[in-house]
Amino acid sequence: MSNQLPDHVRDAFRVGAGPAEQLGQAWDYGFRVGNTVFAKAMAPEVTGWSSKTRETLKPEGVRVVRPIRSTDGRFVVAGWxxxxxxxxxxxxxxxxxxxxALRLADALVDAHAPEPVDNVFHRADVQAWEDQPGRIGELLQPINRVNQVGHADMLATTLYAGTQPPAVTDLVPVLRPHGFTAALVIVDGLLLGAVDEGILRRFSHLPDIDQLVLRAFLFRRNVQEFSENNDPNIISNLNRVESTLVSYVSDKI
Structure with a gap:
């Protein structure tokens, strides 16, 4: 699929001529034309689910970026x-x-998940919830709670502008217990060095959060391994966060 925004796609979403500004990660590196952002739909079924869900989702204290339908009511046109x-x-x-993330999970509690796509992320998630060897495996305990739809990439798709409520640009579905979206945010923040390890204590009141954080870390580590990404910085950060989590959870047992 070409990275160039086709004119017929603009027309389908009622967007005329004008410069296209490429945006960053939060927008899937799509293009802004006026007040419309176009991005490629890499998995159309998931994209359609995200768009349909975001169309009416109203979590308390969180802005949700609304999708735009084409002239004939579609969410995806020619892969965009x-x-x-x-x-x-x-x-x-x-x-x-x-x-x-907790407020978003509250709003998604009755949402239906799309059929999973067989890709690196799905396989990484499945394996993260199986029995594990090593230091983390010794700390894992069952979580006896129902699964619900969550967001697997919350930190990378949440925007802040001054004192406005945070805005979520997309939804990446994952079917796990309430709190897993928040656990992924904690793990991602630690991996990026964007937050101190005290965040584990600050949210220790959340049900099963230690176990959810361990599973979230396994998910991220599996993604790295399945992707065969041997970037030494990523591996170093994973090792650092693993040591932090093992030490923290071990001290509480």
Missing amino acids: RASVFSTGTISKRVDETVVA
Whole structure:
């Protein structure tokens, strides 16, 4: 699929001529034209689910970027999707994003998940919830709670602009217990060095959060291994966070 935004896609979403500004990670490196952001739909079924869910989702204290339908009502046209642009940038406000993740999970409690796509992320998630060898495996305990839809990439898709509520640009579905989205935010913040390890204590009141954080870490480590990404910085960060989590959880047992 070409990276260039086709004119017929603009027309389908009622967007005329004008410069296309490429955006960053939070927008899937799509293109902004006026107040519309176009991004490629790498998995159309998941993209359609995200768009349909975001169309009416109203979590308390969290802005949700709304999708735009084409002239004939579709969410995806020729491999492209469109959303309403929202101001803000990805920030190191990790604690606030954990709170936003919990509110988002509350709003998604009755949502139906799409059929899983067989890719690296799905396989990494499945394996993260199986029995594990090593130091983390010795700390794992069952979590006897029902699964619900969550967001697997909250930190990378949450924008902040001054005192406005955070804005979520997309939803990446994952079917795990309530709190898993928040656990992923904690792990991602630690991996990026965007937050101190005290965040583990600050949210220790959440049900099963230690176990959810361990599973979230395994998910991220599996993604790295399945992707065969041997970037030494990523591996170093994974080792650092693993040691932090093992030490923290071990001290509580």
